[in-house]
Amino acid sequence: xxxxxxxxxxxxxxxxxxxxxxxxxxxxxxxxxxxxxxxxxxxxxxxxxxxxxxxxxxxxxxxxxxxxxxxxxxxxxxxxxxxxxxxxxxxxxxxxxxxxxxxxxxxxxxxxxxxxxxxxxxxxxxxxxxxxxxxxxxxxxxxxxxxxxxxxxxxxxxxxxxxxxxxxxxxxxxxxxxxxxxxxxxxxxxxxxxxxxxxxxxxxxxxxxxxxxxxxxxxxxxxxxxxxxxxxxxxxxxxxxxxxxxxxxxxx
Numbered sequence: 575x576x577x578x579x580x581x582x583x584x585x586x587x588x589x590x591x592x593x594x595x596x597x598x599x600x601x602x603x604x605x606x607x608x609x610x611x612x613x614x615x616x617x618x619x620x621x622x623x624x625x626x627x628x629x630x631x632x633x634x635x636x637x638x639x640x641x642x643x644x645x646x647x648x649x650x651x652x653x654x655x656x657x658x659x660x661x662x663x664x665x666x667x668x669x670x671x672x673x674x675x676x677x678x679x680x681x682x683x684x685x686x687x688x689x690x691x692x693x694x695x696x697x698x699x700x701x702x703x704x705x706x707x708x709x710x711x712x713x714x715x716x717x718x719x720x721x722x723x724x725x726x727x728x729x730x731x732x733x734x735x736x737x738x739x740x741x742x743x744x745x746x747x748x749x750x751x752x753x754x755x756x757x758x759x760x761x762x763x764x765x766x767x768x769x770x771x772x773x774x775x776x777x778x779x780x781x782x783x784x785x786x787x788x789x790x791x792x793x794x795x796x797x798x799x800x801x802x803x804x805x806x807x808x809x810x811x812x813x814x815x816x817x818x819x820x821x822x823x824x825x826x
Contacts, residue, residue, distance in 0.1 A: 575629070578652045581644035584633035587623040588649060594618055597825040598653055602646070603627070604662025604687075606712075606719070606742040606750055611661075612810065616818055617825060620653050622646075624667065626749035628741070636752035642670035650679040657682040657825040662782060662807065663753060665690050665790075666699070669760040672767065682824035683771040683794075686817075687782050687807045690764060690790050693757035698764075698789040702780035704807075713751040716743055726781055727806040734811060764793035771797040772824050774817065776805030798823075 577585040589609045593616075601612045601621040608628030609621030623630040625645055634641045646667055650656065658680050660668040665688025671680075691698030704725045711718035723739040730738075771794050775787035784801075791797050800820050802809045810817040 576652075578648045580625070580634075580648040581641065582634050584625055584631040584645075586625065586631070586645055586648060587629035588652065589621040589623075590619070591621070592616070592618045597822075598656040599821065599825050600646075600649055600653055600656045600658045602658065602660045602664030602667050604664055605753055606745045607661075607738065608741050610741065611738070611808075613814070614810070614818060614821065617821065620649065620656070622649050624664075626752075627745055632746065632749060636749065637756050639670040639673055639756075639758060642667050643674035646671040647675055653679075655679050655681050657684065657821075659684040659686060659821065660688050661686040661810070662688055664688060666692055666758065666760075669758070669763050672763045673760070677767065677769045680769055681826075682769050683767065684774060684821060684824055685771070685787070685790055686774045686809055687776060687779050687787075688773075688790070689782055689786055690793075691758050691760045692754070693759070696757075696759060698760055698786055698793075699758075700783040700786045700789070702783045704780040705782070709754070710751075713754070714747045719743060719750075727776075727808040727812055729806070730808065730811055761793055764790060765795070767794045767797075770824050772820060773797055773799045774802065774809050774820055775799070776802045776807060776809050776812070778805055779807045781807040 596618040626632040689699040708722035
């Protein structure tokens with residue numbers, strides 16, 4: 575575990591794991607989770623806790639794309655060039671970075687059940703029935719958050735769901751809410767991507783709609799896709815071996 579300093583002085587926790595000779599991969603988790611969600615032993619991984627999550631500081635303006643961009647820049651300044659993987663809300667953090675810094679220090683992108691936009695009627699942020707049913711209650715109500723975590727990927731082991739739930743409940747309600755109080759359009763940002771990109775999405779995802787993946791594919795030049803059958807919102811947990819093979823296509 576190490577910490578990097580973002581703009582404004584906030585400290586971001588980064589979990590480093592895996593063989594140092596393996597391809598470097600920066601991992602960005604989703605809403606109300608932490609870097610502890612990832613387990614990819616064949617890669618040299620740097621799993622960041624987003625601001626206000628996990629062991630990172632709660633600081634700054636959660637509605638400002640430039641501040642999210644500064645956070646990922648601080649991590650990439652620490653790691654050097656790497657493949658960047660964004661799960662769920664992590665895809666939006668990636669587009670925040672791309673908007674300000676382009677693909678500097680990014681050798682490849684993997685969007686996993688990811689949004690790339692947010693705001694009313696933004697196609698890159700289309701949500702499914704599980705997310706729509708959870709909000710706004712899961713922002714403030716811990717029981718609603720527990721129910722959401724249980725439905726995020728229904729076939730995960732009970733122990734894994736318990737871990738996800740415990741992590742989510744540690745994220746302050748104020749932070750949970752601030753992440754949704756944004757309006758971001760990313761079509762022009764996606765069109766400028768010039769590194770290999772893979773979109774991974776579960777066909778049964780009811781948190782982020784598969785149409786959000788279609789939007790990324792339509793806008794990112796040359797993007798590839800892996801659709802996972804019988805898979806919900808966490809392909810890397812539900813199909814870990816398949817996901818590792820897919821990641822190896824991009825992380826070199």
